[in-house]
Amino acid sequence: MSARNAFYAQSGGVTAVINASACGVIETARQHPDKIANVYAGRNGIIGALTEDLIDTSRESAQAIAALRHTPSGGFGSCRYKLKSLEQNKREYERLIEVFKAHDIGYFFYNGGGDSADTCYKISQLSETMGYPVQAIHVPKTVDNDLPITDNCPGFGSVAKYIAVSTLEASFDVRSMAKTSTKLFVIEVMGRHAGWIAAAGGLVEDYDIPVVILFPEVEFDQEKFLASVKEKVDKYDFCTVVVSEGTHWPDGRFLAEQGTRDSFGHAQLGGAAPVVANMVKDALGHKFHWAVADYLQRAARHLASKSDVEQAYAVGKAGVEFAIAGENAIMPAIVRTSNNPYAWKVGKAPLSEVANVEKMMPMEFITEDGFGITAACREYLIPLIQGEDYPPYKNGMPDYVTLENVAVPRKLSTDFELK
Numbered sequence: 001m002s003a004r005n006a007f008y009a010q011s012g013g014v015t016a017v018i019n020a021s022a023c024g025v026i027e028t029a030r031q032h033p034d035k036i037a038n039v040y041a042g043r044n045g046i047i048g049a050l051t052e053d054l055i056d057t058s059r060e061s062a063q064a065i066a067a068l069r070h071t072p073s074g075g076f077g078s079c080r081y082k083l084k085s086l087e088q089n090k091r092e093y094e095r096l097i098e099v100f101k102a103h104d105i106g107y108f109f110y111n112g113g114g115d116s117a118d119t120c121y122k123i124s125q126l127s128e129t130m131g132y133p134v135q136a137i138h139v140p141k142t143v144d145n146d147l148p149i150t151d152n153c154p155g156f157g158s159v160a161k162y163i164a165v166s167t168l169e170a171s172f173d174v175r176s177m178a179k180t181s182t183k184l185f186v187i188e189v190m191g192r193h194a195g196w197i198a199a200a201g202g203l204v205e206d207y208d209i210p211v212v213i214l215f216p217e218v219e220f221d222q223e224k225f226l227a228s229v230k231e232k233v234d235k236y237d238f239c240t241v242v243v244s245e246g247t248h249w250p251d252g253r254f255l256a257e258q259g260t261r262d263s264f265g266h267a268q269l270g271g272a273a274p275v276v277a278n279m280v281k282d283a284l285g286h287k288f289h290w291a292v293a294d295y296l297q298r299a300a301r302h303l304a305s306k307s308d309v310e311q312a313y314a315v316g317k318a319g320v321e322f323a324i325a326g327e328n329a330i331m332p333a334i335v336r337t338s339n340n341p342y343a344w345k346v347g348k349a350p351l352s353e354v355a356n357v358e359k360m361m362p363m364e365f366i367t368e369d370g371f372g373i374t375a376a377c378r379e380y381l382i383p384l385i386q387g388e389d390y391p392p393y394k395n396g397m398p399d400y401v402t403l404e405n406v407a408v409p410r411k412l413s414t415d416f417e418l419k
Contacts (some may be wrong), residue, residue, distance in 0.1 A: 004033055004106030006055075006323075007049060009042035010074040010141075011081075011112030011119070015155030016301040017312035018141050019068040019075045021111050021294050024316025025139065026065050028056050035324040040103060040408055045079035046119060050092060050416050052099050054408035056176050061344055067401035069313060072301035075403050078112075081418070083119045085342075086129055089173070095416050096123065096407045097132045102411040110318070112357060113142035113153070117331060120352040123210070124329035137319040138331040138351055143314070145196035147418070148357040149349035150333035154315055157308030157384035158202035162300040163189050163293060164385060167201040169293070171209040171240045178238035184229070184288040188256070188273035190297060191216060195361045197297070200381055201242030202342025202373035210236040211372070214276070216246030217361050218370040220255060225276075228282050231288060234299050235287040241280075243272045258335055307342070318346040322379035342383035 008025050010018055020039075027035040032040070041055040042048025048055070055076055068075050086093055099105070110120040117138045124136035140147050145156035167187055174185040188198045195215030202213050209234035216219060232239040248254045256272035273290040280286055311334055318332040331354050335347040365377035373381075391398040 003033060003037040005104050005326065006036050006039045006107035006109060006320075007042060007054075007100070007105045008076075008109040009045045009048060009111065010076055010078040011116040012078060012141075013109060013143065013298060014072070014074040014078050015141055015143050015298050016072045016158040017155055017309050018111060019071050019073070020073055020309050020312035021139050021154060021316035023065055025109050025320055027113075028320040032320070032324055032398040036320070037104075037235075040105065041076040043403075043405065043407075044077035044082065044172065045081060047079045047081055047418065049099055050095055050417070050418065052102070052410050053410055054103065055405045056408045057308075059183050059406040064401055065402055068311065068400075068403075070258060070301065070389070071400040072299050073360075074404065075401070082115045083122055085298065089126070089419075093122075093126065093130060097130055098124065098412060099178065099228050100132065100134060103408065106134055106141045108136040109139055109319050109323070111139040114147060114354075114356065116413055117147065118355040121329060121355040124351060125308050127130070134302045134349075135323045135326070135328045137173075137320045137323050137327065139315055140331055140333070142294065143197065144194055146194040146358045146360070148354055148359045151336040152311075152334055152384055154308060154312035154334075157305035157311070158300065158303070159190070159297045160381060161305045161308075161385035162303050163200045164189070164203040165303060166293065166297075167211070167240060167242060168204045168207060168209065169213070170313055171204055171207075174238050174240065174289070175209070181287060183238045183286040184241065184277065184287050185238075186241040186243060186273045186288060187291040187315040188243050188290070188292045190246060190293070192246040193358055195244050195246070195359065195366075196340060197371050198242050198244040199361060199365065199377055200385070201240075203378065203381060204240065205243040206371070208239045209240060210238070211242060213371055213373065214241065214243040214247040214272075214374060215361060215366060215370070216244050217363070218249065218366065219250045220247050221370075224370070226280065228369065230284055233284070241276055243276050245272055247272055275335055277413045282365045291304055295314055301391055304389050306386045307384060309324055309389045311344070314346050322348060339379055339383065342386060366376065382411055
């Protein structure tokens with residue numbers, strides 16, 4: 001059987017290390033020209049496949065592809081676009097097959113989180129439902145760390161390291177000013193339903209920093225929260241609060257809900273930090289500062305975790321190896337084999353068990369009062385933030401790569417309108 005082309009796309013919110021997975025996919029594919037003729041990347045994710053806007057990665061030098069490993073964000077562009085079911089929108093699948101056939105694409109590598117796993121699983125079924133064989137591999141990525149089966153998700157270790165370090169540094173600042181000025185620092189972190197990122201802020205307790213963490217897994221109790229902050233300020237003269245964007249009241253309303261929705265139908269969040277800070281000011285009178293980590297936490301390649309970079313590359317590499325071995329509808333998964341010393345390997349998870357499943361923080365990782373992390377959580381988190389993998393620097397700035405992203409000539413005469 002002659003070599004066929006592969007399609008690779010990035011999906012959802014990008015991370016500090018998603019390009020390392022792209023590097024793993026493309027470099028590994030180039031090592032198997034007898035199986036994979038070329039890798040076409042979707043410009044702006046799956047939208048690139050639907051609109052036949054493909055990028056010819058063979059036009060990039062080996063040096064440029066290698067530089068993806070230390071470059072943040074999505075080198076080919078990403079999108080938030082979820083394919084509906086075959087029954088709901090058959091035209092999208094027919095269009096995908098039309099594009100795949102035109103460009104002899106037999107491999108599909110989708111690099112994303114939970115919604116991307118769902119899309120990838122649907123595409124893996126094309127050979128059965130629509131008579132076109134394509135091997136679909138989901139390459140895991142999400143800062144939220146909420147994919148099931150895998151021990152952790154590439155992208156999480158680096159955002160956890162950034163939040164742990166930033167919380168520590170800001171807490172040192174507040175501590176030094178607390179006598180006559182600020183007594184409260186609030187940092188808001190990502191995490192709609194799962195509190196993994198917020199948990200990373202709890203690592204500052206090892207430096208005798210008083211911290212209160214607000215998890216999505218724990219219903220917000222204002223009275224208990226204010227009592228905990230008061231207790232810590234009374235003892236330490238200051239307090240740091242790490243609040244997940246997904247923190248919610250007992251009735252399910254997010255503290256940060258703005259009343260708007262994104263393209264996936266998720267409530268758009270942002271603003272929990274000022275809500276919490278003003279709550280403390282009104283009740284206890286403490287001067288505060290707050291910050292929203294937002295894009296900074298997921299873009300900070302300069303502070304990436306070495307283990308995260310290595311795992312992101314490894315799942316991209318493994319995805320290609322699984323595909324050329326004949327696998328379909330699977331996700332390369334991180335398997336932790338030892339905590340101390342930390343050791344891991346790449347296994348595989350069936351997409352039927354990954355798609356549309358969220359992994360929350362286990363309650364044994366959260367202290368009994370609901371505001372801190374346990375020893376078991378520390379044992380889980382610390383290996384994931386280990387090691388530094390600094391990018392090369394030029395003139396004092398990280399030397400990141402911007403790809404040429406040369407378009408593949410179109411072969412179809414019809415355009416496709418997104419709905």
